[in-house]
Amino acid sequence: MISASPRILVATAVPAERDAVAGSLPPYADAVAVGVGPAAAAAHTAAALARTPYDLVISAGIGGGFHPDAPLGSLVLADEITAADLGAETPDGFLPVTELGFGAVTHRPPLSLVRELAGACGALTGTVLTVSTVTGSAERAAELRRRHPRALAEAMEGFGVAEAAAAYALPVLEIRAVSNAVGPRDRAAWRIGEALGALGGAFGKFAPVLESWKRHD
Numbered sequence: 001m002i003s004a005s006p007r008i009l010v011a012t013a014v015p016a017e018r019d020a021v022a023g024s025l026p027p028y029a030d031a032v033a034v035g036v037g038p039a040a041a042a043a044h045t046a047a048a049l050a051r052t053p054y055d056l057v058i059s060a061g062i063g064g065g066f067h068p069d070a071p072l073g074s075l076v077l078a079d080e081i082t083a084a085d086l087g088a089e090t091p092d093g094f095l096p097v098t099e100l101g102f103g104a105v106t107h108r109p110p111l112s113l114v115r116e117l118a119g120a121c122g123a124l125t126g127t128v129l130t131v132s133t134v135t136g137s138a139e140r141a142a143e144l145r146r147r148h149p150r151a152l153a154e155a156m157e158g159f160g161v162a163e164a165a166a167a168y169a170l171p172v173l174e175i176r177a178v179s180n181a182v183g184p185r186d187r188a189a190w191r192i193g194e195a196l197g198a199l200g201g202a203f204g205k206f207a208p209v210l211e212s213w214k215r216h217d
């Protein structure tokens with residue numbers, strides 16, 4: 001069991017995301033911009049965890065939503081964080097590294113905490129994919145959904161943040177505010193400002209849930 005106020009590290013990719021959440025954070029949470037992509041996110045999250053002890057790590061930012069389940073402006077809290085392109089292409093299709101006998105491709109956040117936080121902020125819950133390449137076609141979006149039917153969103157850092165948290169035996173969450181649809185590139189349709197606003201709003205509703213959370217519940 002931990003104290004009433006768990007120490008929380010919020011890892012965003014870029015300063016704009018960090019600043020969107022910073023004003024809504026309780027005093028026992030820190031927000032750090034850890035870079036774009038899973039490798040930068042893992043390295044800089046691990047560095048932050050080496051400097052300061054935390055009880056919980058949250059990967060937070062904007063992301064792409066799979067149409068029609070995660071519309072623009074919606075929030076997605078991950079009940080599963082999955083690296084979608086960590087594996088090998090074979091004549092029979094994509095094989096995740098786990099099927100090659102290596103590593104991990106999925107981290108699972110504490111489900112009761114995910115449900116309570118989702119209830120507090122009105123987020124959808126489902127799989128959030130981590131990709132190294134932003135999806136840019138309907139074909140790729142359909143392929144990802146075929147392989148991951150529960151996927152609601154994709155982004156580029158969650159799995160890296162989760163790997164760093166796992167190295168410190170810490171639980172991890174991922175929250176994404178949907179700024180664009182996963183699929184063909186359409187910059188005019190992005191709603192980054194609205195998504196950043198939704199992200200900050202979500203953190204503003206988290207404090208009571210986080211304060212009553214017991215790590216081993």
Ligand SMILES: O=C(O)c1cccc(C(=O)CC[C@H]2O[C@@H](n3cnc4c(=O)[nH]cnc43)[C@H](O)[C@@H]2O)c1
Nearest residue numbers: 013036062063064134135154155156157180182185
């Ligand atoms: O140039 C493009 O077509 C393009 C489309 C969507 C996002 C980007 C980015 O460079 C943003 C990467 C940044 O934001 C997160 N993010 C936001 N939307 C998505 C997405 O649809 N797929 C993956 N990542 C997304 C991501 O976590 C990065 O931090 C460019």
